[in-house]
Amino acid sequence: MAAPSPTEPAGWPLDDRGAAYGDGLFETLLVRAGRPLLWDEHLARLARGCHALGIPMPPEHDLAAPLAEAGPGLEVLKLTLTRGSGGRGYRPPAAPAPRLRWQLAAFVPDSGRWWNGVRVRLCRLRLGLQPALAGIKHLNRLENVLARSEWQDDAIAEGLLEDAEGRLVEATAMNLFWRRHGRLETPRLGRCGVAGTLREALMGCLSLHEVDAGLEALMEAEAVWLGNSVQGVWPVAHLEDVEGRGLAVWPVGAAHRAFQAEAHALLGYPCLP
Amino acid sequence: MAAPSPTEPAGWPLDDRGAAYGDGLFETLLVRAGRPLLWDEHLARLARGCHALGIPMPPEHDLAAPLAEAGPGLEVLKLTLTRGSGGRGYRPPAAPAPRLRWQLAAFVPDSGRWWNGVRVRLCRLRLGLQPALAGIKHLNRLENVLARSEWQDDAIAEGLLEDAEGRLVEATAMNLFWRRHGRLETPRLGRCGVAGTLREALMGCLSLHEVDAGLEALMEAEAVWLGNSVQGVWPVAHLEDVEGRGLAVWPVGAAHRAFQAEAHALLGYPCLP
Known part of the structure; x- marks a missing residue:
């Protein structure tokens, strides 16, 4: 569910509800030498968002997986979670299979x-x-x-x-x-x-x-x-x-x-x- | 810009602004034996949306291209147009390169x-x-x-x-x-x-x-x-x-x-x- 694997395209399928309706959530967080800052606050907000939209909250283990890819410096991690594919029009699927994607990039604050x-x-x-x-x-x-x-x-x-x-x-x-x-x-x-x-x-x-x-x-x-x-x-x-x-x-x-x-x-x- | 080619994945890149922010528009239209219904009205609404969001309106030729793939029956064509990639955070790129994707599916009305x-x-x-x-x-x-x-x-x-x-x-x-x-x-x-x-x-x-x-x-x-x-x-x-x-x-x-x-x-x- 976490990082795009070699057999899975890195982007979003055409029928993903995030791309179709903005049916999802994101978190953008500061990572310092592989350690996420305000991690608990980010998890808590994502959980509130999942509750509000009726999207199952992924396990913390999946959300933290991209941190293993982080380098020694300052980076920004963007986690995007969508309701996944399915449903009929706006109607969400009864049992959504959420889709998680992430982007990690070196960061320098506009200090x-x-x-x-x-x-x-x-x-x-x-x-x-x-x-x-x-x-x-x-x-x-x-x-x-x-x-x-x-x-x-x-x-x-x-x-x-x-x-x-x-x-x-x-x-x-x-x-x-x-x-x-x-x-x-x-x-x-x-x-x-x-x-x-x-x-x-x-x-x-x-x-x-x-x-x-x-x-x-x-x-x-x-x-x-x-x-x-x-x-x-x-x-x-x-x-x-x-x-x-x-x-x-x-x-x-x-x-x-x-x-x-x-x-x-x-x-x-x-x-x- | 129209159909996904064999060298281009069919979905959305991770950095597409449609998938990131819902920064785009769509049209869902009825197609009868390859002929789109209310085509002028769909084009006009898409143009109004492009104007409101500051996204360049694609040429009609690109928007109509998927119709060549339509079969003899009743189908629904969904056109999705995003601002494309780029910009910095919410800030749109100065010269956006919009991205167009389409889905065509057989349709039976709930008549x-x-x-x-x-x-x-x-x-x-x-x-x-x-x-x-x-x-x-x-x-x-x-x-x-x-x-x-x-x-x-x-x-x-x-x-x-x-x-x-x-x-x-x-x-x-x-x-x-x-x-x-x-x-x-x-x-x-x-x-x-x-x-x-x-x-x-x-x-x-x-x-x-x-x-x-x-x-x-x-x-x-x-x-x-x-x-x-x-x-x-x-x-x-x-x-x-x-x-x-x-x-x-x-x-x-x-x-x-x-x-x-x-x-x-x-x-x-x-x-x-």
Whole structure:
């Protein structure tokens, strides 16, 4: 079920439900010298996704098998799990045989550029509300693709997404965090968005409050960050609106570094001065 | 770009964006003795989808190529077009090289059973609102898969979907039509749902009004139908709620048959007495 064998093509069969309907899940994780970071959090999110979609969760042994192929450096492992083939149209097969594929690639974080502060833009696209799919990392990611298509300027690191009702949710591929009146906050993700594993781990070791809040929360914030389990934490230095007009500037200081250090300790990334 | 050649595997490469993110579109069409039905409507919807997603529309010649493989009977052709490989994460490549795959299979409509009236159930899942993706037939179909998973009883032909705000939208794989006070109506699809090609063609030859309406519209209806370009038109005879309790019954009569005959004429299916 794990690695493509010589007798099995490395890709997806034409009738795979992942390719046909996005009927599956994925996890992208940091691997350091063969050791996966935040492994428990990744397994837990995949299990939540399997439960939500009704796909049998593979045994941990199968999910961990690709780690044997990892080299001595820093790599990113992408695991993709689909419901497999079968069923009739949208109707899933009664006894799905899930299909697991993986990709492992050497990785260098965008550290020098982004760990010291990023420019972020508000996206025009707003995320639709779908509680049945919220939080999990499923393969229906067209909203993220459309949002990431909104800018080409490489100086802009990420785009912030609001939901259809104007609440802050996340960035296109990262979670959002801020400190306001001394309190660490992150958007609640019960209606849309992906609950990142770094966010999950930070909630276990910091007093991080899930809130419903609009853009005004950022205007009141002393510090704002984006983070995920592969790139680590990027302090937000500049926020722009959908037209590229400046909305806010945050000088990167000690408050940024303290939160970043907590996150980077979980990923084996450095604390920055 | 069309059929898989002997040197190219028939499936999708691991890095295809369709398989990774559902970053693509599909069309499922009826083929009668090698002739595609509602071809112009399928091409037009695919072109709208390409425009919405920023995927180059393939030349008609490539899309029509699989028809040369069709046999003398009734078949269904599924065309799937993805943005291809490349890009960085969600970010699409600057110059995408779309990938087209097709599947052709013999087809027998569920005629005897469904053309004479079906049992339909209301789904628990409600469609999220996302105007950026509404109407087109993209590959992010987890909502349809989850909705279709709500019942296993083969006596229930389809499930009706409302949107997050309680408006009627469609069935899991068909469009919805009804006649109320003598007027033919169908849900407006600007916020979610798929604009079917049979619906499109019927709007060109009948006075069919797009409306925003909730379940109460069906309670006032003289006749209700489901339809798509492959199965034709199913009169709705019984409607049940999410618990399986009866909501309404419509004896299938002349009003049903008139609308069905219009649709079936477009697909080469019989008029029923």
